[in-house]
Amino acid sequence: MNSTKIILLLLLLNCYSCSFNKSKPFIDELKLKTYVEQFNADDEELYSNIPNEEAYDFLKNNIPFFECPDIDFERTYYFRWWTYRKHIKHTSDGYVITEFLPDVDWSGKHNTISCPAAHHYYEGRWLHNFKFLDDYSYFWFRKGGDPRLYSFWVADAMYNRYLVSSDSKPLLDLLPDLIENYKAWENGWDWYGHHIGKRNNGLFYTLDDRDGGELSVGGHGFRPSLNSYMFGDATAISKIAKMAGKPDIEKNFLNKAVKIKSLVQNKLWDKESTFFKVLPAPIDKKDREEVSSVLSDAKELYGYTPWYFNMPDKGYEEAWKFLMDNDGFYAPYGPTYLEQIHPKFEISYKGHECLWNGPSWPLATCNVLTSLANLLNNYDQNIITKEDYFELLKIYTNSHKLKRDDGKVVPWIDENLNPYTGDWIARTRLKSWKNGTWSKEKGGEERGKDYNHSTYNDLIITGLMGLRPRNDNIIEINPLIPKDMWEYFCLDNVLYHNKILTLVWDKHGDKYNRGKGFMLFVNSKLMAHKETIEKIELNY
Numbered sequence: 001m002n003s004t005k006i007i008l009l010l011l012l013l014n015c016y017s018c019s020f021n022k023s024k025p026f027i028d029e030l031k032l033k034t035y036v037e038q039f040n041a042d043d044e045e046l047y048s049n050i051p052n053e054e055a056y057d058f059l060k061n062n063i064p065f066f067e068c069p070d071i072d073f074e075r076t077y078y079f080r081w082w083t084y085r086k087h088i089k090h091t092s093d094g095y096v097i098t099e100f101l102p103d104v105d106w107s108g109k110h111n112t113i114s115c116p117a118a119h120h121y122y123e124g125r126w127l128h129n130f131k132f133l134d135d136y137s138y139f140w141f142r143k144g145g146d147p148r149l150y151s152f153w154v155a156d157a158m159y160n161r162y163l164v165s166s167d168s169k170p171l172l173d174l175l176p177d178l179i180e181n182y183k184a185w186e187n188g189w190d191w192y193g194h195h196i197g198k199r200n201n202g203l204f205y206t207l208d209d210r211d212g213g214e215l216s217v218g219g220h221g222f223r224p225s226l227n228s229y230m231f232g233d234a235t236a237i238s239k240i241a242k243m244a245g246k247p248d249i250e251k252n253f254l255n256k257a258v259k260i261k262s263l264v265q266n267k268l269w270d271k272e273s274t275f276f277k278v279l280p281a282p283i284d285k286k287d288r289e290e291v292s293s294v295l296s297d298a299k300e301l302y303g304y305t306p307w308y309f310n311m312p313d314k315g316y317e318e319a320w321k322f323l324m325d326n327d328g329f330y331a332p333y334g335p336t337y338l339e340q341i342h343p344k345f346e347i348s349y350k351g352h353e354c355l356w357n358g359p360s361w362p363l364a365t366c367n368v369l370t371s372l373a374n375l376l377n378n379y380d381q382n383i384i385t386k387e388d389y390f391e392l393l394k395i396y397t398n399s400h401k402l403k404r405d406d407g408k409v410v411p412w413i414d415e416n417l418n419p420y421t422g423d424w425i426a427r428t429r430l431k432s433w434k435n436g437t438w439s440k441e442k443g444g445e446e447r448g449k450d451y452n453h454s455t456y457n458d459l460i461i462t463g464l465m466g467l468r469p470r471n472d473n474i475i476e477i478n479p480l481i482p483k484d485m486w487e488y489f490c491l492d493n494v495l496y497h498n499k500i501l502t503l504v505w506d507k508h509g510d511k512y513n514r515g516k517g518f519m520l521f522v523n524s525k526l527m528a529h530k531e532t533i534e535k536i537e538l539n540y
Contacts, residue, residue, distance in 0.1 A: 026492045026502055026512055027065040032056065035078040042410045046446055047101035049089040058085055062127045066460060068489040073460070076400045079411040080456040084123060087452040093143035094135030097124065099452050102444040108146040112139070115150035115212045116453035118229075119366065121157035123455045125164040128495045133161055134170050141177035148184060151211045151225065155182070156232035156309065159240060163469035166497045172244050178237055179249070185230060194220075194283045202263050204230050205281060208356065212363060216337070216356035217298040217344045218278030224268050225302040231260040232309035239471070261311050270295050274318040276303040299339040300356075301329060301364040307371035310378050317381040323368070324388050331419035333399045334360045335368065335392065347418055353429040353442070360417040362454035365396050370455070373463035377478055386480040393459060398422075400456075413456075414448040424448065465491045465503055466535075477503060477520060477528075477536040488512070499523055499540075505533055 036056040045052050059081055066077045087098045091110045097120040099113045107113050117140070124133050137158055140147045147154055155178045162171045188197025191210060199205050203222040208214055211226050234257035241249035270277050277295040299322060306312045322328030322339060329335035337356050338345050347358045372389050375381065399422055402412035414424040426448050433439040438446070461467050466479035475496070481489070488511040494501040502521040509516035520528040520536055528536045 026490050026504065027067045029060060029065075031067065032059060032065060032078060035075065036082060039079060039082045039411065042408075044446075046449070047086070049087065049098075049101075050085050055082055055085055062129055063457075064126055064461065064494040065492045066465075066490070067492075069486050070394075072394075072397050073464075075411060076397045077457055077460055079400065080123075080413065083413055083450040084452060084457075086450050087120075088132055093139050095132045096136055096139050096145075097132070097452065100443060100447060101450055102447060104443040104447070105441070108149060109144040110139075112145060113150065114140070114145070114147050114152040114154075116363070117147075118153045118157035119363070119453065119455045121161045122370070122458045125161040126457065126461060126494065130165055130167060137170050137174060141174060141181070147181055148189070149210075151206060151229050153229035153232045153309075154178065155234075155236040155240070156229070159236035160469065163471055164496055168243060171240055175237070175240050175244055175246075175249075178233070178240070182230075182233055182237060182253075199281070201267070202259060203227055203267060203279070207283060211302075213300075213302065213337070213356040214354055215352055216278075216300060217342065218296040218300050218302075219280055220283050221278045221280040221296075222268065223278050223302065224264060224276040225305045227260055227264050227268065228305040228309055228311060231257050231264070231306075231311050234260065235309065261313075264306060265312065265316070267293070268295070269316065273299065274316075275299045275322065276306055276316075276319065298342055298344070299328070301335060301337045301361075301368055304368045304371045307375050307379075308367055310374050314379065314381075317375070317379060317383045320372070320375065320381075320384040323372075323384065323392070331360065332395065333417050333422040334395060334419040335365060336419045337361055337364050347420070347425075349425065349429060353426040353433075354416060358419070359425055360399070360419040361415070362396070362399075362413065362417075362451075362456075365392075366454040366456065366459060369393060369396065369459050369463060373459070373480060376480060377468060387482045389463065389480045390482050390485065393464060396456070396459075402427075412449075413454075414451050415453070461491065461494070465489070467491070467494065467496065467501070467503065469496070473497075473539055475501065475520065475522070475536070475538040475540055477538075479505075479533055481505075481533055483533075 033056055036059065040052040043052060050058055063081045066074060068074055086101060089096050089098055089110060096110045096112050098111050099116045103111050121133060139145045140154060158171055162168055185204065186198045188195055194207055196206050196210060197204060204226050205222055206226045207220045208216045211223050234253045238250050238253035238257065241253060268276050268279055279295055303319060323335065324330045327341040328339050336358055338358050345358045348355060369392060376386055376389060399417055400411055400413055401409050402424065403409050415426040418425055430438060430442055430447055433442055438444055463480050466477045468476040468478060470476055487507040489505045491503040499522050504512055504514060504519045506512050506516060518530040518533045519526055520538060522540060527540065528538050
């Protein structure tokens with residue numbers, strides 16, 4: 001064989017080898033494009049940061065891709081990324097994330113509000129472009145943000161964002177700011193004459209409105225939500241201080257966390273009804289201890305917040321029996337915020353449009369689902385199961401809908417839901433609030449449309465798919481999918497610790513043609529394989 005033929009043969013072999021080794025994408029980008037085109041077509045684009053015409057390119061370059069047999073899960077996953085993108089706002093102070101698309105009078109600089117901001121971190125940490133949340137972090141402390149206007153577990157949120165990105169630079173740089181923010185909560189301040197912050201009994205006091213739950217039955221006082229957030233922040237600051245090589249700060253904030261945990265378990269746990277509750281207290285007594293040790297008689301969904309931070313010791317899991325109870329929080333478009341058996345439970349279309357005495361709130365629902373995922377991963381209990389997690393996530397997923405006046409059902413996320421009908425209550429009220437239309441004083445036209453005050457995709461990634469972010473070299477996967485629920489699923493293009501992860505379940509091996517079973521790929525290389533969907537821990 002002459003040299004020319006040999007060279008041609010080698011070239012052919014090389015081309016064949018390249019073609020053979022080039023893996024077919026697990027999820028075709030056409031899926032994303034099809035969803036985005038449909039979302040755009042159904043949308044009335046009243047406000048624009050990153051406009052609809054740029055949505056596909058933005059999402060293609062930034063998000064993990066997801067596929068499963070349940071079209072509601074799949075569509076809602078892409079819809080929530082599509083709506084999150086709308087809230088990424090470039091300003092003179094860098095990028096910020098908004099809660100409402102129209103400007104509202106109760107927001108701060110650049111229309112920012114601290115109340116939903118931790119959810120912005122938990123959700124946005126999966127975006128490939130780190131600059132969005134880097135800028136957002138500096139904005140809160142050095143560019144005019146107001147991180148204490150509402151409850152905001154900012155240190156915990158930033159730390160949990162780091163667990164995904166593994167970029168510690170902004171976290172370490174902002175450690176002094178996080179410490180000062182915590183001290184400001186301890187010192188307390190007046191908000192319209194009401195003292196918010198730490199009181200003499202060691203617990204943190206706030207108004208229900210400042211805690212993201214206005215006009216609740218539990219009301220103002222020492223709330224399990226805010227005190228859990230302060231535990232989460234103290235714990236996070238302790239961990240960040242350890243990373244920074246500051247043992248005194250690490251120990252100091254660890255001790256703070258231990259004290260809050262003890263106080264919450266001793267003062268906010270109702271032994272008789274087995275639930276964490278609000279300890280009511282007056283709003284005008286700065287230095288007074290709680291009026292009594294009598295807790296509110298109301299079980300409210302924020303009573304599950306301690307598990308958001310893995311705070312309770314073993315022995316408090318009995319509280320979870322109420323979540324899926326028809327007299328408790330369970331409802332077809334729920335969960336309800338207040339237990340349904342309570343005499344003050346009400347679904348009202350009168351008075352204030354944002355009532356926390358019965359409706360279902362995505363803000364509270366995502367908190368509970370995050371807490372439940374922690375319980376199922378980190379506690380040994382038999383009160384509630386991953387089947388319950390799946391059912392609640394399915395209910396939450398199905399709530400992301402709106403029937404338009406023309407009869408078409410479109411994907412939707414708004415403020416609060418009628419837990420029995422799925423009607424978006426605030427929207428129904430506000431669209432005819434003043435002279436039969438939207439009120440500027442209430443936030444203007446379509447105030448709650450594409451509302452950015454909850455997570456969804458983080459629940460899919462860390463809960464349902466089971467990728468549990470951590471501060472070491474172990475990739476931990478523990479899906480909360482009931483046995484035999486789906487024959488396939490795939491989570492692809494996940495940027496985690498500077499690696500691209502792909503998680504695949506292919507029961508019969510003919511969906512993705514990579515073999516049967518449960519597989520983890522790291523940078524396109526198969527690194528773990530199980531015959532069934534089970535926990536994976538890969539030291540990589």
